[in-house]
Amino acid sequence: MRITRLETFGNEFLAFVRVTTEDGQTGWGQISTYNADITAQVFHRQIAPHALGTDATAFADTLALIGEREHKYPGSYLRRAMAGLDTALWDWNGKRLGQPVVALLGGTPGPLRAYASSMKRDITPKDEAARFCALRDEKGFTAFKWRVGRECGRDLDEWPGRTEEVIPTVARALGDGIDKLVDANSCYSPARAIEVGKRLQDEGIGHFEEPCPYWEYDQTAEVRAALELDVTGGEQDCEFATWAHMIARQSVDILQPDVMYMGGITRTLEVARMGAAAGLPITPHAANLSLVTMCTMHLLKALPNAGRYLELSIEGPDYYPWQEGLFLGDPYRVEDGHVTVLDAPGWGVEINPDWLARAQWRESVLE
Numbered sequence: 001m002r003i004t005r006l007e008t009f010g011n012e013f014l015a016f017v018r019v020t021t022e023d024g025q026t027g028w029g030q031i032s033t034y035n036a037d038i039t040a041q042v043f044h045r046q047i048a049p050h051a052l053g054t055d056a057t058a059f060a061d062t063l064a065l066i067g068e069r070e071h072k073y074p075g076s077y078l079r080r081a082m083a084g085l086d087t088a089l090w091d092w093n094g095k096r097l098g099q100p101v102v103a104l105l106g107g108t109p110g111p112l113r114a115y116a117s118s119m120k121r122d123i124t125p126k127d128e129a130a131r132f133c134a135l136r137d138e139k140g141f142t143a144f145k146w147r148v149g150r151e152c153g154r155d156l157d158e159w160p161g162r163t164e165e166v167i168p169t170v171a172r173a174l175g176d177g178i179d180k181l182v183d184a185n186s187c188y189s190p191a192r193a194i195e196v197g198k199r200l201q202d203e204g205i206g207h208f209e210e211p212c213p214y215w216e217y218d219q220t221a222e223v224r225a226a227l228e229l230d231v232t233g234g235e236q237d238c239e240f241a242t243w244a245h246m247i248a249r250q251s252v253d254i255l256q257p258d259v260m261y262m263g264g265i266t267r268t269l270e271v272a273r274m275g276a277a278a279g280l281p282i283t284p285h286a287a288n289l290s291l292v293t294m295c296t297m298h299l300l301k302a303l304p305n306a307g308r309y310l311e312l313s314i315e316g317p318d319y320y321p322w323q324e325g326l327f328l329g330d331p332y333r334v335e336d337g338h339v340t341v342l343d344a345p346g347w348g349v350e351i352n353p354d355w356l357a358r359a360q361w362r363e364s365v366l367e
């Protein structure tokens, strides 16, 4: 069944992809968020020409071929654009077979435990603790992640003393029986990361994400070796050779690929297999409520080495104004700390037609 048309609907922040095959059937996916207008251009220039006319039912090799034909352009933008093709074709395949993507991946629909993920550093420790406790009590979350240090911060803090305060303030407010995670977003030198890591351990925090600049795999390995808690990372990485190095170097205890940064589900499955072979769990990065979180939900319900929970952003319109009104209904509704993967075909979500009508549209068609 040949691919005959590839469309993008988007803006600067996000773009959806619609694939159409010669029988008229369609599927929906998404390219990665941010600079999505640039990525859409990469999609039509460097992805669509190779994909049009290929078989939509078996596309793993098409993805590999695109990488080979565009071999002078490895890295982020090509993979971000490729994610649009991959995720649209998984949806197309699910709709063709009348099955949710999770079933195509060998899993089952149903509830999935989520951790409430804060994106904010400009929030005071007291306010962070207060909103976490409200979410724990109102939505039943049993796991939370908050921020320490400054993003790529060269050992600096968002303001002096914030990290020393936010660690115990939030951890103690949440209390026992809650999984506690923090993210340093590439802030620290190894010495400072180890110092902060010991404070985390003292407060019962079990997950220390991206302690050192993410490209410094030896630094991260040094931190991991010095601490008892789980050192985690990988969200920025999109090439298999990098993952192989990270695993061989024993940099992290948990791998965190982002489905969209990786180039889609197919390539993320390969990282999951690499992790399984090394005995490592997968707790993907999914930092906003666009399609990335739904794709990650289907993946986690199918992976044999899935981590303990889904990352679920708790940020609303003040932080992510562009994620409002993307879907009909409420696909990320939380009950007892769980989201639900539905039994509907494909991704099981309906993109808001009003949003699509306002988006910039472009198509590539089979000549």
Ligand SMILES: [Mg+2]
Pocket: 183, 185, 209, 210, 235, 285
């Ligand atoms: Mg992170």
